[in-house]
Amino acid sequence: MPSFDTVCDPDLVEVRNGVDNTTKEIQTRFDFKGTSAAIEIKDKEITLTGDADFQLQQIQDVLRNKLTKRGVDVRFLDVGTAQKAGGDKVRQVIKVRSGIEAETGKKIQRLIKDSKMKVQAAIQGDAVRVTGAKRDDLQAAMALIKKELPEVPLSFNNFRD
Numbered sequence: 001m002p003s004f005d006t007v008c009d010p011d012l013v014e015v016r017n018g019v020d021n022t023t024k025e026i027q028t029r030f031d032f033k034g035t036s037a038a039i040e041i042k043d044k045e046i047t048l049t050g051d052a053d054f055q056l057q058q059i060q061d062v063l064r065n066k067l068t069k070r071g072v073d074v075r076f077l078d079v080g081t082a083q084k085a086g087g088d089k090v091r092q093v094i095k096v097r098s099g100i101e102a103e104t105g106k107k108i109q110r111l112i113k114d115s116k117m118k119v120q121a122a123i124q125g126d127a128v129r130v131t132g133a134k135r136d137d138l139q140a141a142m143a144l145i146k147k148e149l150p151e152v153p154l155s156f157n158n159f160r161d
Contacts, residue, residue: 001132003160004156006128007099007154007157008104008152009155012098014072015096018067019041019066022066025066035050035051038050045093048093050090053090060094075097076097077096078097080095106123108145111148112144142156
């Protein structure tokens, strides 16, 4: 039976490369000279450090630019709030989304069920598997999911006939 998996997985290698490129630009930019501006990545968390909120925003803009150039969707970034980090420094944590959350999975399942298409959706861990009798129905389901959930960077893989 034809099926595909709906997943939310960033290319972590490209994310790390984007962070590394951002670090290089921060070190060479004149407006960051002599400041505590820094960016680092650990697992799936990117930590921005700076002297003020304005500086964090500038680092974020550079990061988004570098990730976009590397083909990473910026919707994978879940930006946290800026917090004081001792002295006059400010820190902000950005989490890289990976996997479909339970709420989004249920939303996809409900969307497919309400569409009256001849396909079924089943949540499997952090992915949603959609199965159907015809390939055309599966492609219509892909289009429906992309259209109805534009805020989530979904991709479809493991397509089987």
